[in-house]
Amino acid sequence: MAPQANGPVKLLFWSQWAFATAVQVALLFLLAVNKSGDVASYYRVLAIAASITSVPLCVVFHTYSMHNGYLVGIARIGAAWAALVAVLTFSAFVTKTSELFSREVVLEWVIGGYALQALVYVPLQYFFKQLQSNQRFARPSIIVGAGQLAFDLASKLRYERKEAMLGVVALDDEDLYEVENTSRYFPTLGVVSQLRSILKDNDVSRVYIALPAKETDQIEGLYVDLLDANVDVVWVPDFANLKLLNHSIQNLGGMPAIHLNESPLTSSPGAALMKSLMDRTLAVLGVIALSPVLASCAIAVKLSSPGPILFKQRRHGWNGNIIEVLKFRSMKVHEDNQVKQAQKEDPRITRAGRFLRRSSLDELPQLFNVIKGDMALVGPRPHAMAHNDYYSDKIIAYMARHRIKPGITGLAQISGYRGETETLDKMQKRVEMDLEYINHWSLWLDVKILIKTPLTLVSKDIY
Template sequence: MLQQPLPRDYRKLAPVSARRDVWAALLPRRSRAAFRLAVSSAVALADLITIVGTAYAVDIAYYYYASRGTVDASGTGLQIAGVLCLVILLTNLVRDDYSIESLIARGPHLRRAATLWVAAWVVTMVVGFATKTSNDLSRAVTLGVFVAGLPATLMVRYAMVKLVRHGITATSSSVNRVHLVGYEEDIARFYAHNDAEDLGLRVVGTSYLRHCEVGAADVARQAQISEDLDLAVSVVRFLRPDDVFILVPWAETSDVERCIDAFLRVPAAVHLRPGSMMDRFPDLQVGRVGRLSGIRIGRKPLQSGEIFLKRTMDLVLSLLALVMLAPLFVAVAVLIKLDTPGPVFFRQRRYGFNQQPFGVYKFRSMKTERGAEFRQASRNDSRITRVGAMLRSSNIDELPQLFNVVLGEMSLVGPRPHAMAHDRSFERRIALYARRHNVKPGITGWAQVHGLRGETLTDLDMERRVNHDLHYIDNWSIWLDIQIMVQTVVSPRAYRNAY
């Protein structure tokens, strides 16, 4: 078996003059634990200072305004900050959000921070109600802390994550030290598809298992792998890595079990990595349903609480929009009637959530053609009326879909519903196209605010749109919905290809 301390591409250590220095560089340093603790403490302290500082500043600002020039504080801000700090810091400690691994990992840091801020604020209100102290708190200061604290917390967390990622690289002694074990082709595949800088770890050694000759006796095969594993365990004991990754394919059941038995004897975390499956599903997790365990390759697009939150926002905002836009609806209806004969609204069958068909509403923007086959609108399409061109360029033709939102058939934000003919065609040609139907379709979406709308002339056009829709599904948050709705109104890209 070959033992290799570090592949050439991964060897980014400072130049050394002696072999002893090389081995010393590979071994864990005594100051490592203290440095990791210092980094985690600094991020937690940044959260603490941000929360307390924002709350105190809001308290002083309100007292200065209310007392007309006297700089003082009522104490409300610090009381609120105390509960917020307790909830946020303890929650982050429990779920290990302050660890270096969590900070350098690609994850929804800002979404988790925003969700926790809202939850902590709710807990603060419940505590105030339960202890009958809510009447003593200034409502203006309480609301001010919530409104000002959220962006402040997000900006500080963003800055800290950037700072940690910039300062900690694969060559840093503070990152997790990893040893790889597997057949030569499996380890080569690992290096070909991964980069130490992106992974946020440091490979300090590799142990190659030898393939037995075809037709070799089982006894000889067992003796050979035992010899390989004994040597690998000795190397791991010497290097003292934090983690051992077994890259042996899961199809080799007996070899995997022997590797597990061997490396459970060393003080390191042991991981199984089932080859290319991990690259296809980067968010694999071990999940439990009842007492049954399994590897979860995908979660439900939205959990029950998220569905309730999204539906509440959809219902409130759509009803409010319908009331406010009623005069505009009347004006548009009159213009359509005066422009060309035909109905004001256009209704077409589309696939919605779970591929259930429904009728989507729009203001009619084309001439009425009885019995005509469906044909996607294109630039300078002769069927588009003068009023219709104006409605399309301003996205006003989509506003009647607010009725679909009220009926629960659509959401304000989500993948745009396509014509059924397009759905059936592209579903056979584009991988994971049907995943778009795992959430309700939306009036606007992540693809639309990036200018991916209008005619799809090639499969590549649709594939770009689908990739954006899948990104939205996998990264949904209430804040992402708000961001998309704002961009739909103010971003020039949202109006691109609107014809």
């Protein structure tokens, strides 16, 4: 988040930046003294250059955003630090000053500087989040509305955000009766006509308007009435009937813009870059570590039946682009253009192929798809194009699962929705899990899915 946003955000940014800069500069000076007995002038110039250059890089990578989780924040620090090191290295090369610096000092500074910044970041981020939470919820809030949206919002505010939510204000006496007879957990404070006195008597700081868009006149009237009431007014639209995808709200030239459908890879390029770097790095390490397994599988496939070792299938990738997904061939070579998934006791599957499919080892060549950039380690599993054509007009938002790179594993797979989807309901469940993953995507979620994946590799439902 840019440092010019507002007071608390400025405090967060400059405090985090100051601590991070202090520890990396202190480390650089300590290493220089340990190496030569003092801090040479070129090390002092390096410290100044690094401190100044780090400011715009931290802004670009949203390094100290309050919205960052701890893992995402550390990843963003790594990206900004890597960019800073690259800039400084290029500058030293251009100015022909690289020979002035000790390689040992620079290497230890690059590694140790990142480690110290990450170490300082976690407690500071926790402190500022607690401070923001205490300031935000020091005074209570109320909700204007009577439907299910109001009750869902009240539950989230009280139990998830730990907000001091007093209760619900109904629109009129009819709604008041409905609220009192359906809500046992959230007190009814009165009706809209009593709103002013409710705000004054309870020292309310925020009013949430939980009304559907069709109540435009009512919403506008409430907003105008509350302009001089010294309270924050937040409208929570009712989008319950829409299939939202990674939705967000932005300021577009002073106009609020609600993004109903947006790819996580385009809405957050910095986080997407971190995901790509993590995916490709782990994929390369995976290929190296699993090379004996890959070789053994290749030999088994070759000996099992005539035909190629790898099976290439054209599938839809990110944004519907066509990619070739690699797998170890598990079936006999055949011609079959029908939409037909592998089934139990399928005669097309070879003996070696049956083991590869049940253990999911046939998916290992997709590590090369990840390295190439066609796939990710974690994401919606890519279905055959024939399956996409078949299901796209039968399941709402089916093709929306392609708004992010397909993965070797995914939330649907670790949640039990793997293998054959012989009914429309089973495919619907898988698609719902894929959309849930897209809506809640984070690096930490990817890590959790990768950790859980080995526990689901051997399944009786995979043929």
